[in-house]
Amino acid sequence: MGKIAELFSFRITRDELETAEKRVNNALESCGSDIRVKLGRRYGYWAIDIVKKGGVENTLSAGLTAKEAKEVLDGLSRLLREVCYKKY
Numbered sequence: 764m765g766k767i768a769e770l771f772s773f774r775i776t777r778d779e780l781e782t783a784e785k786r787v788n789n790a791l792e793s794c795g796s797d798i799r800v801k802l803g804r805r806y807g808y809w810a811i812d813i814v815k816k817g818g819v820e821n822t823l824s825a826g827l828t829a830k831e832a833k834e835v836l837d838g839l840s841r842l843l844r845e846v847c848y849k850k851y
Contacts, residue, residue, distance in 0.1 A: 775829035780809070783836035790843035800839070802832065811835060 784802045791799055800823065801812045809832035810825035824835055 773830070775833050780829060780833055780836070783833050783840065786840045787836050787843065790840055790847060794843060794847040800836070802836070 780802055784800060788799045797815060798820065799814045801814045801819070803810050803812060805825055808825065809827040809829060811823040811827070811832060813820045813823055824832075827835065
């Protein structure tokens with residue numbers, strides 16, 4: 764397999780997405796937030812919803828590939844770590 768084909772053969776698994784979702788939710792919890800993110804499938808793509816106790820509050824992003832969803836979740840996780848560590 765050539766180098767370009769290797770770049771496009773990279774796949775994100777459901778487990779990796781769920782782990783990224785948990786990292787964001789753990790960071791939100793440690794910041795004292797009552798919101799969480801919920802990853803879901805819509806029309807063959809991924810969506811990231813903002814959830815409160817009463818249910819879905821808003822959609823952060825939809826129509827994402829698995830790779831894009833993981834990138835968004837990883838970015839949120841890094842941002843929350845920065846915000847929370849500087850807050851306390």
